[in-house]
Amino acid sequence: MKRLLGALLLLAAQASAEIPEAERRSGYHDMSPSVQAMQDDDMANPAMLWVLDGEKFWNQRQGAANESCADCHGEAARMAGVAARYPAFATDANAPVNLDQRINLCRTEQQKAPAFEYESRELLSLNALVSMQSREQQIAPPSDPRLLPFTQAGAEAFNRRQGQLNLSCAQCHEDNRGRKLAGATIPQAHPTGYPIYRLEWQSLGSLQRRLRNCLIGMRAEPYAYGAPEYVALELYLMKRAAGMPFEAPGVRP
Amino acid sequence: MRTRLLAVLLAAIVVPALAQDARRAYVVEDDAIRESLTGRSGDAERGRAIVGNRQVGLCLLCHTGPFPEERFQGNLAPDLAGAGGRWSEGQLRLRIVDAARLNPATIMPPYYxxxxxxRVARSFADKPILSAEQIEDVIAYLKTLKD
Amino acid sequence: MDQALTRRRFLARSGAGAAGAALVSLMPFAPAEAAPDDLARAIKEVVGSARLNTGKVTLDIAPLVENGNTVPMKVMVESPMTAKDHVKAIHVFNEKNPQPYVLNATLGPRAGRAAIATHIKLRESQKIVAVAEFSDGTFWTAGADVIVTIAACVEDLLQ
Amino acid sequence: MTNALIRLPRSVKKGEVFEVKTLIQHPMETGFRAGTNGTTIPRDIIEEMICTYNGVEIFRMKLSSAIAANPYVSFHTVATESGTLYFRWTGDNGFKVEETARITVA
Structure with missing residues (x-):
């Protein structure tokens, strides 16, 4: 009873309960077996069509420097583990950047080519190719002290109420995880599978696109793609999911 | 829990109508808004339609209610069945208008x-989720849910 | 998109009404699950005056799907798949998409096994029907009801 | 630049039945969706897929608007002899993609 009262007081104090490590689960486990099977079989996972493009782009010489990704990095397989530790602090941007932004920095700084548009086929394809190399690896956010204030900002954003519906991410994805929002099970919001082939989109899409969907759902003004607020949220989400296995490119409803 | 929260409530708060929108003034007394927002009673039948509409009332996204024709209702908020027996009309009104006054951590959106x-989306800025008329209709419907 | 409008347009194009209604009684479905006119008519176009038997066909599709945009589906038919006795075609129909046809696969003894799989679109909760056409001129069928839950946070729904 | 993925077993025994899995990039626009200006987005689908095995047709499928974007199709065939499986997808707006895959029959 005492414990119950304590829990209630905690709730009243507006503290969202962080998910204990033993209870963390990927959104994969909240999907029906038939959608899980789509992710499990690369031949049934439409995201692999983007990976195929990614392989082409990886080897194409681009920009004024006439260099390909492969010219510097070698085989795509050498990118194993990279996606599992992004966003990271980019010295050349003097800011934390996500994987899309890292790819674009490579384009503008190394290849001397124009940056790809967010959610473009090129950027999603390269991201999918690089991300796939980290499959089965554990999410491992860097312990770079320069990231701390940004991760903290992301944590605050995660717990901040927004929009006409006045909801925070944590209210749904922590306090009410596993419950039903209409017919859908509320997942824990771990970024284990990005970029994802979302059945609703019938396309591959980034974590930023998914965050944008959430903001629109709570009737909040979405940020522009690439906004530092999204990167901060990504940083916090990766920290929250540290140690969970990476499964990109995932399939989600 | 409820008494604890009530204790911290101010006895009466008057929320003035803002000049720039059409919202009506209302008076919060204890845990209720006694007076109808429109000065009239709502229509229970229209209220049921609002509660059942996932784009208008949004209620069934989170609540389950006595809507046998609606599949896939939410379960992260109390069942609406019996709401009219649990709460008085004035208590229902405050819980819809601004439930956060009773529980700052509530997930219930402030409907008025x-x-x-x-960061409210531009298309929804300065608009309540439901109009005063709609809220009175919803209250009229919820009052019929005695058990 | 207004679904009722689309369906009306479909009916107008195929010039059906009373004729479609009459066909329903020829179908092997119990009255409680009688398919709407255009599904019944589409099946009739394939089956003709032959009898539609229940059995031999397995329609593997999840009874509850989170999103109707990509729904995995398998059809398996019991058949020795020999030159003399094989499945010639597998037809799949739906009840409530704007058109009743989903797919039509032509097979033969070279298939070895009468089993196909694909991903389909379902606009809403509805019945799916698979029909297998055998080399001896018989038709066998299986149906499944699929409930499509409404995705809660649909992109741009509220804007 | 249309991507297609085809998966067959690397090697099969003569007479064995094997599964052929295919995935092709395509929007499969139904022709029933409203665009932003209220008009209907025109239909753009793959209408047919065929597969031949050393020149003999072994599978043909007619697709409709009810097939999901980026169509996935799997079917089976009997291993007869080593050779080539040829795939062709055709559809609206002159869409035509051809692919081949080798099969080794031991």
Whole structure:
């Protein structure tokens, strides 16, 4: 009873309960077996069509420097583990950047080519190719002290109420995880599978696109793609999911 | 829990109508808004339609209710069945208008409050989720849910 | 998109009404699950005056799907798949998409096994029907009801 | 630049039945969706897929608007002899993609 009262007081104090490590689960486990099977079989996972493009782009010489990704990095397989530790602090941007932004920095700084548009086929394809190399690896956010204030900002954003519906991410994805929002099970919001082939989109899409969907759902003004607020949220989400296995490119409803 | 929260409530708060929108003034007394927002009683039948509409009332996204024709209702908020027996009309009104006054941590959206919200989408800025008329209709419907 | 409008347009194009209604009684479905006119008519176009038997066909599709945009589906038919006795075609129909046809696969003894799989679109909760056409001129069928839950946070729904 | 993925077993025994899995990039626009200006987005689908095995047709499928974007199709065939499986997808707006895959029959 005492414990119950304590829990209630905690709730009243507006503290969202962080998910204990033993209870963390990927959104994969909240999907029906038939959608899980789509992710499990690369031949049934439409995201692999983007990976195929990614392989082409990886080897194409681009920009004024006439260099390909492969010219510097070698085989795509050498990118194993990279996606599992992004966003990271980019010295050349003097800011934390996500994987899309890292790819674009490579384009503008190394290849001397124009940056790809967010959610473009090129950027999603390269991201999918690089991300796939980290499959089965554990999410491992860097312990770079320069990231701390940004991760903290992301944590605050995660717990901040927004929009006409006045909801925070944590209210749904922590306090009410596993419950039903209409017919859908509320997942824990771990970024284990990005970029994802979302059945609703019938396309591959980034974590930023998914965050944008959430903001629109709570009737909040979405940020522009690439906004530092999204990167901060990504940083916090990766920290929250540290140690969970990476499964990109995932399939989600 | 409820008494504890009530104790911290101010006895009476008057929320003035803002000049720039059409919202009506209402008076919060204890845990209720006794007076109808429109000065009239709502229509229970229209209220049921609002509660059942996932784009208008949004209620069934989170609540389950006595809507046998609606599949896939939410379960992260109390069942609406019996709401009219549990709460008085005035208590229902405050819980819809601005439930956060009773529990700051509530997930229940403020259906008739537009101030103090962050980053509201442009298309919804300064608009309540439901109009005063719609809220009175919803209350009229919820009052019929005695058990 | 207004679904009722689309369906009306479909009916107008195929010039059906009373004729379609009459066909329903020829179908092997119990009255409680009688398919709407255009599904019944589409099946009739394939089956003709032959009898539609229940059995031999397995329609593997999840009874509850989170999103109707990509729904995995398998059809398996019991058949020795020999030159003399094989499945010639597998037809799949739906009840409530704007058109009743989903797919039509032509097979033969070279298939070895009468089993196909694909991903389909379902606009809403509805019945799916698979029909297998055998080399001896018989038709066998299986149906499944699929409930499509409404995705809660649909992109741009509220804007 | 249309991507297609085809998966067959690397090697099969003569007479064995094997599964052929295919995935092709395509929007499969139904022709029933409203665009932003209220008009209907025109239909753009793959209408047919065929597969031949050393020149003999072994599978043909007619697709409709009810097939999901980026169509996935799997079917089976009997291993007869080593050779080539040829795939062709055709559809609206002159869409035509051809692919081949080798099969080794031991």
């Amino acid at each position: 409050r537009t101030e103090g919200l962050a």
